[in-house]
Amino acid sequence: MKIGREHKPRQALLMFIFLGAAGAGWEPRHYFVLEETPSGTFLTDLVKDLGLGAAELAARGAQVVSEDNESCVQLDRQTGKLILNKKLDREELCGPMEPCVIHFQVLLKTPLEIFRADLRVGDINDHSPEFPEKEMTVKILESSSVGAVFLLKSAQDLDVGNNSIQNYILSSNSHFRVSIRNKGDGRKYPELVLDKGLDREEQAEFRLTLTALDGGSPPRTGTSQIRIIVLDVNDNAPEFAQALYQVQILENSTMGSLVAKVSAKDLDTGTNGEVSYTFFHSSREMSKTFALNALSGEIRLIKTLDFETTSSYDIEVEASDGGGLSGKCSVSIQVVDVNDNYPELTISSLTNPIPENSPETEVALFRVRDRDSGENGRTVCSVQDGVPFTLEPSIENFYRLMAEGPLDRESRAEYNITIIATDLGTPRLTTQHTITVQVSDVNDNAPAFTQTSYTLFVQENNSPALHIGTISATDSDSGSNAHITYSLLPTDDPQLVLASLISINANNGQLFALRALDYESLQAFEFHVVATDQGSPALSSQALVHIIVLDANDNVPFVLHPLQNASAPCTELLPRAAEPGYLVTKVVAVDQDSGQNAWLSFQLLKATEPGLFNVWAHNGEVRTSRLLSERDAPKHRLVLVVKDNGNPQRSASVTLHVLLVDGFSQPYLPLPEVAHDPVQDEDMLTLYLVIALASVSSLFLLSVLLFVGVRLCRRARAASLGGCSVPEGHFPGHLVDVSGTGTLSQSYQYEVCLTGDSQSNEFRFLKPVFSSILDQNSGGPYK
Known part of the structure; x- marks a missing residue:
């Protein structure tokens, strides 16, 4: 088809020619356009030429790839129209070459398909003939x-x-x-x-x-x-030694290099035999490239050669004598290609960034071109080692840059991929092109806690909303995939209402106690914290948190024996014959606190007779300090203080009543005896046996008399002295384990009953009142 306007110089005359049978996908398409045609001129409809659907060009990412970086044609993907991109000058593009053809390809990327095409630029008469000389x-x-x-x-x-x-x-x-x-x-x-x-x-x-x-x-x-x-007559014309001179010259030859030397002889003499040389039919370009010495016939290079622009020159040289006769010869100069062009790399498409979980993703499609010829123009292409990308050769010197498999953004978020294109010339020339590829994040990492479990301590009786610690997790992803929120998981214990005890800041993982905690009620508990990111789908992880409530010294010691709330005071009996160190009684106390807050010490605060009694500080035993005398009062009142070891220190007081009695026999814990000298044992043995026999007989008689007297006195005075008893039953359940304070190995209740007559009393000691006391916190017995 031909489109044109006649009889108007330098007007656009558009023509395109489509060659090749329909459906020949790889057969080149041929188009024609006259030079000086305005840019934007319609060339052809590629939808019809390529046999594609109306929307297929845009869907398959069609684009025009020219042999040079600047394309002279442009494709409208939406309409499929191929239009002229700029006004063309045939003489600038091709010079004297005919035909003047510009090659390009139509590239369909998905799937990859290439249609070769060329645009022939027709000549218009826009130049006048010019003679080299006026x-x-x-x-x-x-x-x-x-x-x-x-x-x-x-x-x-x-x-x-x-x-x-x-x-x-x-x-x-x-x-x-x-x-x-x-x-x-x-x-x-x-x-x-x-x-x-x-x-x-x-x-x-x-x-x-x-x-x-x-x-x-x-x-x-x-x-x-x-x-x-x-x-005038000159009958001999100059004659060249050769009618045709054929020479070769490297394209990288320096200016001034000798290209060839022609020589002609003239048989005449005088001026008719003097030969001079000139270029004959020399073009303007030829005159700028070579210089001819008129006397010697040497042809030298005066301009840098380029094999890729012009590969050969044909020169005619005329030799003239002084008589006006001349001869001619031809010089054929072949330019020899050298490897002086680096490979050129042109990116056709680039996918950036790429998701880290994409398998075998096409990152880039590019073409490699070398303007040299032969082996100098052949190229090989590769990428540097150490990157997970490979090159796949395609058609028409196209390459695909492919990711080998899924990437890991957390390991490396950016790759600088260097593509290395090397020709096969001598020496080899290499071009490097670097492509920066960003790896986009996907949510493939769950939050990770800094610890698998956390142990936090909080003092009991804390203030509400107290910050007790921070739980921290990190996420290797980025953006919303790394934004973490924290929450609490309900516990399996139905008795533990976690929502009333602990809250967590969802943004930073800070834990707060919602109310005051009581060590005696709750000593420790645990729960799970969940860290969840904001990805899609969201990922989460858990960490175990142990909360340990620390004891505060908020309980005073409690006296188990003697009870201070009995209806009648208990009185301890002390025989007047008691030796120093005689055990009067033992004060038993406990403290609901723990640790050093439950370490108890005993101290005698007041006594009716100072110096008669002392208290062992660590076990509460009340013992006599000296022998009793007749002048000592029959009744004594002792006030003892029981202190714990807390800070601040807490204490409780206990009052003891001691009644001195005559003739009451009661085992006591003697003071440690001094070891005997084994040398005197044999001499004293007989004496000890005699004294022992007399003592046993006396004591037996005294015991019988005392027993009868006590029984008689008890019956007579039973009405005047009320019985002293402690009701059996459990102590209040708020008592706690003192953890081996040394006061007692088990819990006991003591019962002391006295009659009105101290000579006929009955003493019952260490009678168990109950077997165990339940701890308020753990429900176990006191030890």
């Missing part, structure tokens, strides 16, 4: 025969095809005409033809005008003046 001088021997042909320098036209030079016209004269010669490269060269013999004496010089016309509509022209000098 005036050409031609020397012709007057002896030249009619029909002799003389070469003229041709004009240059940057346009190609029909818009290039098509004809030459010579101004009207009687001796010369112009003839056009076609060479193998398609260009036309003018030749001056002699139609009439010359006579130097008649006319020694001619001035003519040569006009070059191109094939445009309307045609463009260029002119040059021809000065013809008629010479």
